[in-house]
Amino acid sequence: MKTYNIGIIGTGYIAQTMAEALAFVPQARLHAVGSRNSETAKDFAAKYNCLGYSSYEAVAADPEVDIVYISTPHNLHCENTLMCIAKGKHVLCEKPFAVNAMEVDLMINAARAKGVFLMEALWTRFNxxxxxxxxxxxxxxxxxxxxxxxxxxxxxxxxxxxxxxxxxxxxxxxxxxxxxxxxxxxxxxxxxxxxxxxxxxxxxxxxxxxxxxxxxxxxxxxxxxxxxxxxxxxxxxxxxxxxxxxxxxxxxxxxxxxxxxxxxxxxxxxxxTIDNCYNYEVEEVIKCIEQGKTQSDLWSWDDSKLLIxxxxxxxxxxxxxxxxxxxxx
Ligand SMILES: NC(=O)c1ccc[n+]([C@@H]2O[C@H](COP(=O)([O-])OP(=O)(O)OC[C@H]3O[C@@H](n4cnc5c(N)ncnc54)[C@H](OP(=O)(O)O)[C@@H]3O)[C@@H](O)[C@H]2O)c1
Missing domain, CATH: 3.30.360.10 (Dihydrodipicolinate Reductase; domain 2)
Known part of the structure; x- marks a missing residue:
């Protein structure tokens, strides 16, 4: 059974909640976190036992990272997602997927072109x-x-x-x-x-x-x-x-x-249900990747597109x- 290395971008409330949830996903392992601030990265890394990078780019560039979870404010979702996809990473990006449909299109097109998995982290869908x-x-x-x-x-x-x-x-x-x-x-x-x-x-x-x-x-x-x-x-x-x-x-x-x-x-x-329920969306990401899919049937690109x-x-x-x-x- 393959274990997937997760990289987290951002270190706020939901990043910490996700770091806790990952412990309940047998095939996931928190590998690294990226922050704008080196001290914040260091503190998060010490608390959750992972690498701490002082930039988001470093998470995307780490060859060991399989999946990036984007937990930054809404204005950065598109930019951060595009950066990770360009580096060949699978991406789980917080809701709302981006600011508008135009940005969501850019993200979907990039994932399609690169052949990587992409999903909006609409965790409720997987509860x-x-x-x-x-x-x-x-x-x-x-x-x-x-x-x-x-x-x-x-x-x-x-x-x-x-x-x-x-x-x-x-x-x-x-x-x-x-x-x-x-x-x-x-x-x-x-x-x-x-x-x-x-x-x-x-x-x-x-x-x-x-x-x-x-x-x-x-x-x-x-x-x-x-x-x-x-x-x-x-x-x-x-x-x-x-x-x-x-x-x-x-x-x-x-x-x-x-x-x-x-x-x-x-x-x-x-x-x-188990844990804080953020584990279920990660399980879905891994299941889809193992099946060679680039999107989830439960919360597809079209679903995200309609919502935005x-x-x-x-x-x-x-x-x-x-x-x-x-x-x-
Ligand atoms: N699924 C859910 O249940 C749920 C719940 C809450 C939030 N969310 C979503 O998760 C995302 C983050 O929410 P949050 O509540 O975790 O926010 P938060 O506590 O404010 O954390 C956001 C993180 O993004 C980074 N960041 C980058 N640029 C920033 C800026 N200009 N101002 C503030 N932070 C910035 C910061 O990390 P560094 O300083 O380390 O770079 C910060 O810790 C949002 O999209 C939100 O809608 C989802």
Whole structure:
């Protein structure tokens, strides 16, 4: 059984969470991390027992690295991914895949040309509870989906100068948090026929509150909102013809999924998960690479493309343009 050497680019919150998750993936081994800062790289490397490089380029250039996990802010996803692909690395890049569809196209085309694996790290897709819930809905036991409600709002103080409020780091509620319920709607309901968005734009120029309604055939709707001003329920409910499916907190990491068939007792979908659940997306990457694939069937390039196109349209409607990346008006 081959072990794959993982290189991580960036050393923040999610890089550390991933470093912990890798211990639960039998075929993965954390080999190196890259940081803009040599001290940060050294500290991370000591904590997680890997090599620490004082640049991102060094991770991409390390011949021992098989797969690079990109955990930098949104503005760097495309640039970092292209750099790694150019060096022949397989890439797992955090969400949103890039700032807009144009950047996602560049990434996909580069991976296709180089023949390497590339996937957006939409970890929720690989969560066994999400997979099981999708199977229930696909079985049509509950009938067609008529209405989906999903929200993700966290109270994130602007005073702390978080990346969420920072426009140059491609902050804003919808790109960071709203993407999860939007992903769920896309996974369960497909491509929307209509998109209607409205948002509050805060003093730093990003959307602090955003609401989106997606329209589908037969009057079905997905009603979604995100916030970096308010802590919301952070869950999702899927209302179907013959009952409902409830994703308890969180929408991106459901701790409990309940099936509520009409006129029957509610039933908890019993699915065990291990660790912090970031292990599952890495397992998918390795499985695909072993099968000689350059993309995942569970979260394909087309899936990522559709999601970023939805985000592009939402941003067009709410008037949120990211300088240096967009030319969307
Ligand atoms: N899947 C999930 O559940 C999940 C959860 C949280 C975040 N994310 C995604 O992961 C990515 C990173 O989020 P995070 O919460 O880990 O962010 P974070 O804690 O701020 O870390 C980002 C890292 O990127 C590097 N970086 C490069 N340029 C930077 C800049 N100008 N400002 C700040 N940091 C910069 C830094 O590493 P060095 O200083 O070492 O270079 C920093 O530690 C985002 O795409 C986010 O959407 C995903």
């Amino acid at each position: 066994p509870r999400i997979i099981a819930a999708k199977e229930v809905l696909d079985s049509k036991r509950l009938g067609k989906i008529k209405l989906l409600k999903g929200d993700f709002g966290l109270r994130i103080p602007a005073a702390e100068n978080s990346r969420h409020h920072n426009k140059s780091l491609i902050g804003g509620s919808v790109m960071d948090l709203g993407i999860y319920p939007l992903f769920l709607a896309q996974l369960l309901m497909g491509k929307p026929k209509t998109i209607t968005a409205t948002a509050g734009i805060g003093p730093t120029g990003v959307d602090t509150n955003c609401s989106v309604t997606l329209g589908y055939a037969d009057d079905a709707l997905a009603v979604i909102y995100s916030s970096i001003l308010a802590h919301t329920d952070c869950n999702a409910s899927v209302y179907c013809e013959n009952g409902d499916l409830l994703f308890d907190k969180w929408v991106h990491l459901p701790e409990k999924v309940t099936i509520v068939p009409l006129n029957e007792n509610p039933e908890t979908l019993e699915v065990e 196109e939805t985000l592009d349209e939402i941003r067009r409607q709410i008037g949120l343009e990211y300088e240096g990346h967009d030319n969307i008006n």
